[in-house]
Amino acid sequence: MRRPLTLYGLTFSLPLLIWQLLFFVFPLVFLVALSFWTVKNFRMQPDFDTVNWVTIYGRSVFWQAYGTTLAMAAFASALVSILAFPCAYAIAFKLSDNARRWAVFLMVIPFFTSYLVRVYSWQIFLSDAGIINVMLGWIGLGPYGLLNTVGATMIGYLTLTFPLVVLLQLFSLVFIDRTLIEAAHNLRCGRLRTVFEVIVPSARVGLVIAALFAFILCFGDFVSPIYLGGGDPTTLSILITDTTKSGQQWPRAAVIALTMIGTLLVVAFAAVRFAYKGRTK
Amino acid sequence: MSDRDTASINRNRAVDVALKAYIVLGYAFVFAPIAASFVFSLNSDRFPSIPLGEFSLEWYKAVASDPLVWQGLRNTLFVGVTVGVIATALGFGAAYTDYRYKFFGKQVYLALALIPPTIPVVILGLAMLAYLSRISLSGNALSVIIAHVVICAPFAMAIIRLRLSQMDPDLEAAAWNLGASEWAAMRHVIVPFTMPAILGALFITMAVSFDEFAIAWFVSGLNETLPVKVLGFLQGQVSPRINAIGTFVFVTSMTLVILAQILLTGRGAQIRPSADE
Amino acid sequence: MKNDTLVSFEGVVKRFGDFVAVKRMDFEIGKGEFLAIMGSSGCGKTTTLRMLAGLEAPSEGVIRLSGKPINDLPTWSRDTPMVWQSLALFPFLNVVENVEFALKMRAVGKAERRRRAEQWLDRMQISEFAGRNISQLSGGQRQRVALARSLVVEPEILLLDEPLSALDAALKVRMQSVLKNLQRETGITFVYVTHSQSEAFSMADRVVIMSRGQIEQIGTPQEIYRTPRTRFVADFLGSSNVFTGTVTASDGGGVMLDTPAGPLRLTSGERLAAAPGRSATLTVLDTRTNLALTAPGGPVNAIPVRMIGEEFIGATATIYLETGTGQEIRVQKSHEELAGIPLEIGQELFAWWAHADGHLVTEE
Numbered sequence: 004m005r006r007p008l009t010l011y012g013l014t015f016s017l018p019l020l021i022w023q024l025l026f027f028v029f030p031l032v033f034l035v036a037l038s039f040w041t042v043k044n045f046r047m048q049p050d051f052d053t054v055n056w057v058t059i060y061g062r063s064v065f066w067q068a069y070g071t072t073l074a075m076a077a078f079a080s081a082l083v084s085i086l087a088f089p090c091a092y093a094i095a096f097k098l099s100d101n102a103r104r105w106a107v108f109l110m111v112i113p114f115f116t117s118y119l120v121r122v123y124s125w126q127i128f129l130s131d132a133g134i135i136n137v138m139l140g141w142i143g144l145g146p147y148g149l150l151n152t153v154g155a156t157m158i159g160y161l162t163l164t165f166p167l168v169v170l171l172q173l174f175s176l177v178f179i180d181r182t183l184i185e186a187a188h189n190l191r192c193g194r195l196r197t198v199f200e201v202i203v204p205s206a207r208v209g210l211v212i213a214a215l216f217a218f219i220l221c222f223g224d225f226v227s228p229i230y231l232g233g234g235d236p237t238t239l240s241i242l243i244t245d246t247t248k249s250g251q252q253w254p255r256a257a258v259i260a261l262t263m264i265g266t267l268l269v270v271a272f273a274a275v276r277f278a279y280k281g282r283t284k
Numbered sequence: 285m286s287d288r289d290t291a292s293i294n295r296n297r298a299v300d301v302a303l304k305a306y307i308v309l310g311y312a313f314v315f316a317p318i319a320a321s322f323v324f325s326l327n328s329d330r331f332p333s334i335p336l337g338e339f340s341l342e343w344y345k346a347v348a349s350d351p352l353v354w355q356g357l358r359n360t361l362f363v364g365v366t367v368g369v370i371a372t373a374l375g376f377g378a379a380y381t382d383y384r385y386k387f388f389g390k391q392v393y394l395a396l397a398l399i400p401p402t403i404p405v406v407i408l409g410l411a412m413l414a415y416l417s418r419i420s421l422s423g424n425a426l427s428v429i430i431a432h433v434v435i436c437a438p439f440a441m442a443i444i445r446l447r448l449s450q451m452d453p454d455l456e457a458a459a460w461n462l463g464a465s466e467w468a469a470m471r472h473v474i475v476p477f478t479m480p481a482i483l484g485a486l487f488i489t490m491a492v493s494f495d496e497f498a499i500a501w502f503v504s505g506l507n508e509t510l511p512v513k514v515l516g517f518l519q520g521q522v523s524p525r526i527n528a529i530g531t532f533v534f535v536t537s538m539t540l541v542i543l544a545q546i547l548l549t550g551r552g553a554q555i556r557p558s559a560d561e
Numbered sequence: 562m563k564n565d566t567l568v569s570f571e572g573v574v575k576r577f578g579d580f581v582a583v584k585r586m587d588f589e590i591g592k593g594e595f596l597a598i599m600g601s602s603g604c605g606k607t608t609t610l611r612m613l614a615g616l617e618a619p620s621e622g623v624i625r626l627s628g629k630p631i632n633d634l635p636t637w638s639r640d641t642p643m644v645w646q647s648l649a650l651f652p653f654l655n656v657v658e659n660v661e662f663a664l665k666m667r668a669v670g671k672a673e674r675r676r677r678a679e680q681w682l683d684r685m686q687i688s689e690f691a692g693r694n695i696s697q698l699s700g701g702q703r704q705r706v707a708l709a710r711s712l713v714v715e716p717e718i719l720l721l722d723e724p725l726s727a728l729d730a731a732l733k734v735r736m737q738s739v740l741k742n743l744q745r746e747t748g749i750t751f752v753y754v755t756h757s758q759s760e761a762f763s764m765a766d767r768v769v770i771m772s773r774g775q776i777e778q779i780g781t782p783q784e785i786y787r788t789p790r791t792r793f794v795a796d797f798l799g800s801s802n803v804f805t806g807t808v809t810a811s812d813g814g815g816v817m818l819d820t821p822a823g824p825l826r827l828t829s830g831e832r833l834a835a836a837p838g839r840s841a842t843l844t845v846l847d848t849r850t851n852l853a854l855t856a857p858g859g860p861v862n863a864i865p866v867r868m869i870g871e872e873f874i875g876a877t878a879t880i881y882l883e884t885g886t887g888q889e890i891r892v893q894k895s896h897e898e899l900a901g902i903p904l905e906i907g908q909e910l911f912a913w914w915a916h917a918d919g920h921l922v923t924e925e
Contacts, residue, residue, distance in 0.1 A: 009466075011467065012384070014377070015378075015380045015381050016377060016378065016380075016393070018374050019375070019378040019381075019397055019437060019441070020378075020393060020396065020397075022374055022433065022437065023396045023434065023437070026412070026430050026431070026434050027396070027400050029415060030408075030411035030415035030416075031403075033411065033415040034410070034411040086310075087310070090307055092303070093303035093306055094307060097300055097304060097307075098304075108545070109311060110311075110314070111541070112538065113314055115491050115538060116318055116495070116530070116533075116538075117495050117530055117534070120317075120321055120526060120527070120530030120534070121318060121321070122317075123321070124316075124320045124324075124527070128317075134320075162314075162317060165310070165313065165314060169310065194296070194299070216402075219402055219404070220404075222404065223403075223407060224404070240404070240406045243410060244406070253410075253414055256410055257410070257411075260411065263407055264407060267404075
């Protein structure tokens with residue numbers, strides 16, 4: 004029954020609204036204000052000065068980190084989408100209902116293990132005396148410096164995003180009308196062609212959204228670039244933590260954070276536009 | 285003709301086998317670090333590698349004998365339980381609002397309710413620490429609770445909303461029609477029906493809070509939670525003690541998640557009004 | 562009738578935003594009556610019922626229950642229990658707890674409400690399932706639980722929103738007689754919303770036919786069936802052949818209509834004045850329409866037709882025919898009545914009926 008919000012209704016709807024306004028929206032708004040503050044003698048002062056924006060945007064270190072982060076996040080989201088797709092496809096179409104339920108349950112488990120611990124665990128595999136180099140040594144290869152490379156960072160990014168991307172792709176694939184696929188086969192569309200001409204277009208929204216989430220997660224992540232990538236090349240998240248640690252430069256960190264949010268908004272908007280392009284719904 | 289059919293069937297089988305092997309590979313990648321963490325938590329070597337050293341509980345002993353770890357654990361549990369209760373309550377309210385009401389600005393309301401987990405934790409942590417210290421709320425367990433609830437409430441809302449969408453839309457109106465006021469219908473119909481999801485949300489938000497460290501790292505001052513401790517280990521010296529802690533956290537989180545899973549798919553959740561339609 | 566009125570709708574309108582769900586309703590429901598509200602989906606029949614239950618508030622007009630306006634009374638303060646299309650049984654309560662629910666909400670003591678609930682379970686012949694979960698019951702058993710749950714407060718009126726739509730055909734017929742007997746024994750007023758003609762006509766004392774938010778006709782099943790008041794009702798019931806044309810003559814001898822199928826005459830007694838030149842519609846029941854090889858004489862209308870199909874259900878046959886101008890005509894007859902008439906697709910025949918069997922519909 005549609006009625007104006009009553010005391011009863013407000014009792015349920017207001018608490019979350021108030022909480023998220025107070026502790027989510029206001030902090031982000033405060034971040035904007037903070038970016039115009041100034042720091043003198045290691046103390047922050049309320050101000051309205053564009054100096055932080057000018058300083059940060061004038062530094063080549065920032066633009067290098069920006070380019071690096073953008074490129075790495077974009078590459079990682081493309082990589083994880085490509086690597087996850089056959090897995091999601093196989094789970095969606097090649098497993099029994101029961102096996103699929105188990106597959107989903109297992110894919111959820113990583114969400115409840117510490118990402119940090121998993122990243123540390125990769126160090127055991129990748130370090131100079133680690134598992135992979137020992138195994139390579141058995142066949143007379145190596146040791147290779149696997150840790151503190153961009154490749155190691157990518158492994159970290161995959162650890163972060165692979166389960167989520169598989170699940171999101173899977174959910175979009177299982178909702179494809181099976182008769183579409185049968186119709187395609189019936190019209191002599193081969194297996195692989197069916198995947199690209201029927202399945203991928205049908206699941207486009209889910210695939211794009213999955214890639215978008217991967218991008219968002221990688222773009223903001225600081226664990227993998229530090230602990231697997233060794234902090235080099237510098238990403239924006241590393242730059243933020245470094246900036247806050249050095250000389251109370253919170254306003255400058257705020258500039259970087261706001262630039263990241265702006266970038267994410269643009270990417271998210273473009274991705275959603277692309278995902279729903281040509282759809283009436 | 286029959287030769288070609290057999291060939292194509294064989295090729296299809298080969299593709300199927302390859303795809304299934306790929307699934308196994310994918311899960312191997314996902315579970316390798318989790319399994320390694322567990323295995324090496326029970327291994328005596330200071331610098332973990334293969335071949336394995338001796339079976340040993342020394343890292344667990346080292347962790348257990350560190351009073352700071354216990355302090356962190358107590359904080360983590362206290363924060364986790366508090367966050368679970370508040371986030372579930374807020375999430376329930378929002379889920380019910382979405383289920384029951386249509387109003388101007390609902391899209392904005394829902395966006396506000398669901399967006400926080402998609403903001404990178406570095407940014408959220410930065411914003412919150414700056415803001416909370418400004419309003420003199422930083423540096424204690426309260427600030428961690430506030431931050432975790434912002435992240436966890438959307439999960440609670442999603443879980444409870446899903447349960448509400450399984451409810452016969454006439455059920456609440458039927459209760460009113462039989463003489464229940466809105467509050468009575470809430471108590472006697474909505475809450476009992478969503479109870480499995482409420483408990484599930486409680487456990488899952490506790491698990492998320494238990495796991496979440498980055499915000500705590502930024503926000504918390506003295507009262508460190510367990511994940512913050514983990515980060516401390518990492519920043520200082522690498523030690524297999526992190527495996528012991530990681531395994532402990534994993535077992536705890538999984539217990540909560542499995543409890544939630546049982547509640548969400550178990551007996552209570554299966555009884556639906558439209559079971560045979 | 563006035564003293565026996567339980568419910569009255571006075572100029573009731575219901576709008577959802579710009580959409581008018583119920584245009585303007587004026588009607589009354591008598592005490593102890595079994596009233597069916599019938600129409601296709603979206604006609605406003607469920608909205609009407611929900612306004613009576615207090616689940617929707619009328620945008621205009623007054624609804625009275627026992628003479629008192631109830632517009633502002635929330636549903637939980639009215640005694641207008643409803644049986645829902647989905648039944649809306651509480652899945653987390655067992656059978657007897659479901660039946661007790663309304664009593665619990667009225668703060669009836671534990672022992673008393675158990676006693677009264679069990680009484681109704683007994684009456685509905687489902688005592689043996691008292692401790693069962695709802696999911697363990699069959700469709701028919703759930704139906705009985707839903708009825709017991711609503712009737713346990715012994716209301717003056719019971720609202721039913723297509724309660725039988727989920728049942729299979731045989732069970733539907735059985736539940737119809739359960740409902741009819743229950744209504745007769747208890748004397749409770751039943752307001753029964755349905756889209757099914759057979760349900761409405763077999764149970765109800767009076768039927769309300771609605772279309773696009775308006776009442777098309779109210780009457781006993783007999784009245785509506787024999788003399789549909791509007792063209793919509795005739796089409797909706799689907800039991801009459803309908804001819805629209807222009808009145809050419811109206812006198813003591815009857816009314817003459819010029820229709821695409823030819824000139825038609827009707828002489829039925831209760832016809833209204835139809836001025837020459839006006840458009841009018843003639844209906845004739847398909848069971849009163851006959852077939853012949855040659856045009857019969859006497860006071861009948863006869864139209865040359867061609868057979869286009871046939872359908873047999875049990876002992877009756879429905880013959881589908883077409884006039885020269887393409888209008889479809891149906892004839893429903895027993896096999897005996899059709900003996901001697903060659904029934905082949907394409908066969909040229911005459912459809913005919915007595916002048917007195919036609920009925921004039923005055924509204925468009």
